[in-house]
Amino acid sequence: MEGVSPCPELLTMPPFLQRLWSHVRTVVAPVPDISAELWLQTLARYPFLAALPLAQQAKLRALAAQFLDGKEFHGAHGLVVTDAMAIDIAAQACLPLLHWGDPQEALACYDDFVTIVVHPGEAVARRESMDAAGVVHQYTEVLAGEAMERGPVMLSWRHVAEGGLSADHGSNVVVHEFVHKIDMQNGHANGCPPLPRGLLGTRGPRAALAAWQAAWKPAYADFREAVAKAERFGAEWPWLDAYGATAPAEFFAVACEAYFVNRERFALEFPSLMPALDGFFKRPV
Numbered sequence: 001m002e003g004v005s006p007c008p009e010l011l012t013m014p015p016f017l018q019r020l021w022s023h024v025r026t027v028v029a030p031v032p033d034i035s036a037e038l039w040l041q042t043l044a045r046y047p048f049l050a051a052l053p054l055a056q057q058a059k060l061r062a063l064a065a066q067f068l069d070g071k072e073f074h075g076a077h078g079l080v081v082t083d084a085m086a087i088d089i090a091a092q093a094c095l096p097l098l099h100w101g102d103p104q105e106a107l108a109c110y111d112d113f114v115t116i117v118v119h120p121g122e123a124v125a126r127r128e129s130m131d132a133a134g135v136v137h138q139y140t141e142v143l144a145g146e147a148m149e150r151g152p153v154m155l156s157w158r159h160v161a162e163g164g165l166s167a168d169h170g171s172n173v174v175v176h177e178f179v180h181k182i183d184m185q186n187g188h189a190n191g192c193p194p195l196p197r198g199l200l201g202t203r204g205p206r207a208a209l210a211a212w213q214a215a216w217k218p219a220y221a222d223f224r225e226a227v228a229k230a231e232r233f234g235a236e237w238p239w240l241d242a243y244g245a246t247a248p249a250e251f252f253a254v255a256c257e258a259y260f261v262n263r264e265r266f267a268l269e270f271p272s273l274m275p276a277l278d279g280f281f282k283r284p285v
Helices: 015-028 036-045 054-069 083-097 103-110 157-161 163-169 173-186 205-233 242-246 248-261 263-269 271-280
Strands: 072-075 115-119 123-130 136-143 145-147 153-156
Touching (some): 054 083, 054 103, 083 157, 083 248, 103 173, 145 173, 153 157, 157 173, 205 242, 205 271, 242 248, 248 271
Parallel strands (some): 072 115, 115 153
Antiparallel strands (some): 123 136
């Protein structure tokens, strides 16, 4: 199910013109629906999607169909991305947007890219870093996924396919990478995405930012300490993926993975973050 490529001029348009073009296109050429057979197969593979109320499943299905209509999937190393695989990815990518109102406005946070590259397994990326003395070091990094700022998303199909089972551990590579895309809406991912008005009952952007930081900073510090104790002194490893201790942006993405695929356990582990995430993702009370 390969999405229709937008015209080149669209990518250079201001965001409001992109949304207008998408609205006109939807009216003139309605978005193809996802077949019931393929949708039910996706729900069967990912129990956290099947657990959604029926009305939310229907909304997610429509949202995923619109997502697919504007994206292109490319398989790496000979991998053929089937319709079923594309739907699996689309459904999980759209899960964070489920309560964001109008589908076109919600999907606007994914407007900065078209291509999703799917590898059979983990990908190896070459990196460079400069130390304090100005010396450049080259190294390789093994990736299950990557979201590039104003660029494509890369996913390991093996990790995507394991998403139904890995939910027990709060892990989901699709949610992780697409939450990074949401985080990048105001620039480089830093764990503080653009915050909605009235978040946590606040008035004004400064108050919203203060409330957000008041929830996330201590949670991140505590998590880093727990990971450090496990690494250095053999303490019990935290339930949440330790990769979240590497940077605030990764902690935000890892926390969102668990929030969406294993809400009950996440609420037990991080009760202080639940109001912030419920408010940010506009979960109905």
